[in-house]
Amino acid sequence: MRNRWLRSAAVLLGVVAFAVTSGAQAPPANSKPAAQGKIPDLSGDWGATLQSGGGASFSISDPNYKKVGTPEDDTPYQPWALAKLNAERPEQGPHATFVDTTDPRIKYCDPIGVPRIYLVPTQFRFVQGPDMVYILYQYGPTWRQIPMNQPHKPDPDPTWWGSSVGKYEGDTLVIDSIGFNDKTWLDHSGRPHSEDLHLVERFRRIDHNTLQLDVTFDDPKAYTKTWTGRKIFTLQHGGFDDAYSCSMSEYEHFMNSVVDPVNAPKK
Numbered sequence: 001m002r003n004r005w006l007r008s009a010a011v012l013l014g015v016v017a018f019a020v021t022s023g024a025q026a027p028p029a030n031s032k033p034a035a036q037g038k039i040p041d042l043s044g045d046w047g048a049t050l051q052s053g054g055g056a057s058f059s060i061s062d063p064n065y066k067k068v069g070t071p072e073d074d075t076p077y078q079p080w081a082l083a084k085l086n087a088e089r090p091e092q093g094p095h096a097t098f099v100d101t102t103d104p105r106i107k108y109c110d111p112i113g114v115p116r117i118y119l120v121p122t123q124f125r126f127v128q129g130p131d132m133v134y135i136l137y138q139y140g141p142t143w144r145q146i147p148m149n150q151p152h153k154p155d156p157d158p159t160w161w162g163s164s165v166g167k168y169e170g171d172t173l174v175i176d177s178i179g180f181n182d183k184t185w186l187d188h189s190g191r192p193h194s195e196d197l198h199l200v201e202r203f204r205r206i207d208h209n210t211l212q213l214d215v216t217f218d219d220p221k222a223y224t225k226t227w228t229g230r231k232i233f234t235l236q237h238g239g240f241d242d243a244y245s246c247s248m249s250e251y252e253h254f255m256n257s258v259v260d261p262v263n264a265p266k267k
Contacts, residue, residue: 039128040171042203045240046211046233047123047138057092057119057187058215058229065093068189081192081222088190095190098255103190104183109246111160112139113184114177115199115215115229122244123236126173126203133166133173141243146175153179158195160184175201186217194221209235 048056056063059075067073069086077085089095089102104110112120122138133146146166156163156179163179177199186193198218206212211233218226 039168040173040205042126042128042173042205042211045123045125045236045238047236048118048121048231048233056231057189058115058231060230065096065187065189068093068191070094075191076224076227078222078224084192085190088185090185090190091188093189103185105185105246106251109248110183111142112246113160113180114144114162115201115213116185116187117142118213118231118233119188120244123240125240133175136240138240138242139244141240141245152176158182162197162199169202171204173203175203177201192222193217193219196221211235 057065057068059067061074062068062072068075069082086095087102089097089100091098091101091103091106098106101107105112105116117137117139118124120139124138125136127134127136131148133148135144135146137143144161144164146164148166148168150165152165153163158179158181160181160183162177164175164177166173166175168174178197180193180195180197180199182193182195182197184193185191196219200216200218202214202216204212204214213231213233215229215231216226217223217228
C-alpha cells in the first residue's frame with residue numbers, strides 16, 4: 001500500500017512538472033497573463049516541527065487548544081457553532097478523546113480539508129508556474145490547483161477543498177477560496193464552518209528557512225465577525241520520503257493496541 005502511494009505521488013510530481021513547463025511555453029488560450037514583476041520564491045519542502053509548533057492550532061494566544069469552547073475562547077462563534085463545537089469529540093482540546101470520536105477525518109477517513117491540513121505534522125510543497133500554482137501535500141497524498149490572476153467561477157459547487165484562485169501581493173502568495181462544503185473541521189479541536197466560508201491564505205517567506213501563513217476566516221453563518229490565525233513553518237531537508245493516508249485498518253489497530261489497553265479497568 002505504501003509503495004503504491006509513493007508511486008502515485010511520483011507520477012503526480014511528474015504530471016505537475018510537465019504542466020508547469022508546458023504552461024511556461026504555451027499559456028492556455030483563455031488565461032490572463034501573469035502579473036508582472038518578480039515572483040517570490042516559495043520553493044522547498046515546508047513543515048511544522050515540534051520546536052515550531054507541531055500540530056498546534058492557528059491561534060497565537062491559544063496554540064494548544066486549552067481555551068477552545070471555554071469562556072476564555074475569544075473566537076467569535078455564532079451560538080449554534082459554539083454548541084456544535086462543544087458537542088464534538090475531537091483529538092485535541094478540552095474534550096479530546098479517541099473513544100467514540102466524532103472527528104470525520106478519523107471516523108470516516110473524510111478528506112481533512114483546508115486549512116486544517118496545515119496542522120498535520122507532514123510536509124507540503126509549492127510548484128509555481130506563470131498561470132498556475134500547485135500545492136502538493138505529503139498527507140493524503142493530495143494536491144491543490146490554484147489558477148493565478150483569475151476571478152472565481154460564479155456559484156461554484158461545494159467541495160471538500162473549495163474553489164481557489166491566487167495572486168501575488170509583493171512577496172506574498174495570496175490564495176482566496178470559496179465553495180466549501182460544511183463537512184470539514186477548521187482545526188483539530190472541531191471548530192465548524194458553513195458553506196459560506198470564505199478563506200484567505202497568505203504565504204510569505206520571512207527568511208530562507210521560515211514560511212509564515214496568515215489565515216483569514218470569514219463565515220457570517222458560523223461566526224459573528226471575521227477572525228484570523230497564523231502558522232509558522234520551517235524548511236525541511238528530508239524530502240517527501242513517505243506519504244500518509246487515512247486508513248481505517250490502521251486506526252482500528254491503534255484503538256486495539258493503544259487506546260483500549262489504556263482505558264481498560266485495572267485489575
